[in-house]
Amino acid sequence: MIFDFGYLILVVALLLAAFGMVAGFWAGHKYEKSGAELAERLTASSFHAVFAVAALVSIAAAILWYGLLTDQFQIRYVWNSSERSLPTFYKFASLWGGQAGSLLFWTLLLGLFSAAAALTFRNTQRPLMPFVNSALLATLLFFLTLLVFSANPFERVGILPPDGRGLNPLLQNYWMVIHPVMLYLGWVGLSVPFAFAVAALLSKRLDRRWVRTVRRWTLIPWMFLSAGIIMGSQWAYMELGWGGYWAWDPVENASFLPWLTATAFLHSIIIQEQRGILKVWNVTLIWLTYTLVVLGTFTTRSGILSSVHSFAQSPIGPYFLVFLAFTTIGFLLLLFLRMRYLQGENEIDSISSREGAFLANNWLFAGIAFVVLWGTFFPMFSEILTGDRITVAAPWFNKVAGPLFLLLFVLMGVGPLLGWRRTGAAAFRRQFTWPGLAALLSAPCFLLTSRNPFPVAGLSVCVFVAATILQEFIRGLNARRRTKGEPFPAALLGLLRRNGRRYGGYIVHFGIMLIGVAIIGNEFYQSTTHVTLSAGESVDLSGYTLTYTNLDSQRRSNHTEMRANLLVADAESGRLLDQIAPRRNIYDKAPDQPTSEVGLRMTPAEDVYVILNGWQGDGSSATFTIYINPLTMWMWIGGLLIILGTVISVWPHTTGTSDRSPVTRIPATGQWSLATDP
Amino acid sequence: MWIVLAFISVVSIAAVGFVIWPLFRPHSTLILSEGEEGLAELLTRKDATLQAIKDLEFDHNVGKIEDADFEYFNQILRRRAVLLLQRIERYAPQTAQLEETLEVEIAARRRVNPSDQKQRDH
The missing domain is CATH 2.60.98 (Tick-borne Encephalitis virus Glycoprotein; domain 1)
Structure with a gap:
């Protein structure tokens, strides 16, 4: 009985998501046409729809959890994904162990993210929020449609089986309890910056405000996605038993692809924020990220690409394809219509500048993403075109993407050494001397360990990256001690507090460098x-x-x-x-x-x-x-440093700037106030 | 079954009521006018410019920017900050008064660079 209630709750949520989506869009449209009173009412209604959908989906998820924890095997999902003797820990995690449950979990997280974004920005981003709500509710509507019409988590078996069929043995591992949660938090969270990009396009407010607003809301999901990928690698290392942690499996790639484009986006929005350029590129990158997230969920759940992760084969594929086609055509059309609002305000002064390095890093990220996407979907294309399924294996990915990663690592070392706008020859020499020497001196030592040029070059580049980061910290600390006269610990703390964004980023780079060291160790010295x-x-x-x-x-x-x-x-x-x-x-x-x-x-x-x-x-x-x-342990330590660096980077710091819109209006008086740093 | 229907009816009525209630209640408008929108954009650009000045000074302090480049870009950015402040003052004088810290910061920057002060006085 309670499960019928759960299904009907999802139906109500679907209807409210549809209503809220239309209300938000209409409100944004009215806003443009100066229909203030109606726009305000519709906007408020769209906010309420977001909260109501989040609450209803939470109730539905709680009902399914109840079913799993109390062995209600008359429910097909519980019967397929659990058993009486399954430890409670795994019964709880069974929610994301099968198809319908994982889609419900996706919807739950998206509902909660949407509600959090609505609460955070309901006053500060008033012009964008109707469209943001609308875009988020549109995604919620899609997933609720799947749950109601194609993957009902409350479907009954018809009889009452004495026991369940059990959770897939491969999923009965503690990393699999937390790894999907992290991945989903990353994937779902990236819908929020995409919703802001759509809102900026629809409302024609394509200045720097939306990118300032979404920086934290991209970094936090990016951190979860990074943690999810690392935890998935740990699971593969411990559970699959083939000696490695990454096999370029299609579903691994599905999580890695949005990570690549989101990382490129995180770098390129800094350029838009600083210089007012790369506007088309930024909205395109976040759309690509969102599309790759949906494509990843489709790949994982539709069984279109066979892999160890594709546990489910189901009829949800056509729904995903229609949704992907709809969002792609809609976005490209919107981008075309708004092209004249997306002109850059400046140009890059010099290629030997940080923005030049960021631009090059974006090309490399895009190149790697293309390579991984091509390799992942090549078997499917080959099957469609020739009838034969030709699989692209790990050596192909390593051969093609490996050199691009090496170049990316070189840029990771070079970028921090360059200043914004222009770095002259003398400053260039001054910055590069020590890191360059460290890399050159380390190369002969690495030659003693291997005659293969690739690990020697790779490890030398890692030394270069580590030396640049160390130099950055030393110079920053010295500059601070010189100007403020602080002792070392206070200077370090001050550096992280005042420049958390920059130095948190360096810690993330250090973590990535350690992961590179671990990969080289495993690939070439195993x-x-x-x-x-x-x-x-x-x-x-x-x-x-x-x-x-x-x-x-x-x-x-x-x-x-x-x-x-x-x-x-x-x-x-x-x-x-x-x-x-x-x-x-x-x-x-x-x-x-x-x-x-x-x-x-x-x-x-x-x-x-x-x-x-x-x-x-x-x-x-x-x-x-x-x-x-x-050197494998350094991969997990690198993962921890990525999380630490991201936390430092997103931590509110005392720069006097805000990623909120700086203006809010106090409705009662109409007075202006300035939003302070959150 | 009737209990389920009763429950879902109550929940549906509550949820739908919650969502459509704002359409019928009196509302104070929060919508920004065109001028207010412009001010919001100016304040964002001012923040970005101040951040750019801070980054430039930091990069110069740690030796990433040469003196001549620093002088050149620093002047451009300071001039932009002053112009932005002037435009903000024109939009909403009370806003500039409210943010005392900004005034102090810009004033401090003007003191550091007398050429900007002279230019503004002209």
């Missing part, structure tokens, strides 16, 4: 072996001796763990370093789909990474794949 060991037998690999001792099993609530115990010792001295236990989990509901949990010894220098492939009945011998993965 060693591996595949062995069968009897109990007590050992194998040597890259300075380690691994000895297989025994196999044991442990019963869990819904699966049995088979653990192979291994001793890890130093090959030279024989000193015992660690004990690790790679295992296989055999799930009661999917015994033919055992999952792999790797045995891992993680250190800053390298990981000893062992996969249990199989064993003889009594465990007298077992087969392993062993990897020594150098």
Whole structure:
């Protein structure tokens, strides 16, 4: 009964989203035509529609959660995604483990983001907000249409099954509990800057205000998306058991593509804010980001590109295609109609300037995004055109995108060394001397580790990036100590508080650099072996001796763990370093789909990474794949630094500027007031 | 089933009422006039210009901008800030009075660069 109520709640939400979308659009239109009184009423109504839809979708999500936690297997979604013995932790996470639930979760997050944006900007961005509400409600309307007509999360089975079919074993991992949440927060959050771009186009208010407004609202979803991608890599590393963390899988690419365009957007809006240029490029970038987000959800959920993530094959594809076609045609038409309002106010003074470096970085991001998009959809195109599905594998991506990433890293080092507007030859020399020397001196050391030029060049570039960031901090601290006479800790704190945007960005760059180091370590220095060991037998690999001792099993609530115990010792001295236990989990509901949990010894220098492939009945011998993965830990540390840097960057700092519209009007008196920094 | 219908009816009426209520209640207008919109844009540009001056000074302090380039761009930006302030004052004198910090900041910048002050006086 309560589930019928949940479905009807979604129907009401759909109707209100449709109403609010029309009301917002009409309000914005009336606003332009000076129909003040009606425009105000319609605007207020669109705000209320946003709040009402968010509340109704929250109730629907709570009802589905109730169904999952109380084993209501008469609901098809609960039956397909849960079971009685599933730990409560995973029952809760089952909401985003299947198609209908994940679409409901998407809608819930979008509703909450829309309500948060409406609350934040209801007074300060009054001219844009009717259109912003309208654009966000249009996206909500699309997802509610899917839920009501195609992917009803409250659909009944028809009978009352005694138990559920269980959650996909691959999803029963703690990283999978949080990784999709982060990804969705990133994807869904990026709808807000897109809605502002649409509002700016519709209202013809295409000056610098909308980009100032959306900076934080882009950075925060970008941070979630980055965290989601890193957590997904951690899940793949620990759970999929193939020795790596990134396979250029179509669904991995689906999360990476909007990250690339959103990162380009974050850099290029700084140029628009500073110089009033790149207006067409910025609205195009955020539209591309939004489109790639929807395309990513479509790719994940429609099963159009087969991959380990595409758990569901469903009839929602045509809905997505129609929506994508509608938003693409609508946006391009709007862009064409508003082209004369998008003229740049200035020109770039010199290519040897920070804006020049940002522009080059944008071209590279766009180039990489194109390469990844092409490689991802090539199998589909080849199948449509030739009838044969030709898959593009990881080596192709590495070969084509790798050099572009190297160039991007060079720019990541060069950009901070350049000042705005123009950096002359003398300043150029002064800035580049130490980082350049550090990179040049480090190259011979890296040559000792490999004769391959790619890792040597890559690691030298990473040293260059690290040196530029270090130099930036030292010079900033010295300048502050010179002018303010502060001691070192106070100067550092002051630097981060007063210039959080700049120095937070440098911390993010440092995190990215560490991820680059980890990738190079894994790609070029990894060693591996595949062995069968009897109990007590050992194998040597890259300075380690691994000895297989025994196999044991442990019963869990819904699966049995088979653990192979291994001793890890130093090959030279024989000193015992660690004990690790790679295992296989055999799930009661999917015994033919055992999952792999790797045995891992993680250190800053390298990981000893062992996969249990199989064993003889009594465990007298077992087969392993062993990897020594150098520098992998730095990927996770880099991910943490990205989050830290973004938090510093978005933290309100005392510059006296605001990303809100500076003008609000106090309605009772009509007096002007100046919005202060939030 | 009738309980579901009763519940959904109550929720629907409450939600629809909440959404359409603003259409019928008296409303104080918050819409900005064209002049007010212009002022908002000017204030945004003023903020961006002050930020650009700050960034330029910072880049010069840490040696990224040479002295001659700094002088050249600094003059352009300061002149722009002064012009923007003048336009803001024309739009809404009381606004400029309200933001004392801006006046102090621009005045301080004028003191640093006497050529701007002279130009403004002319």
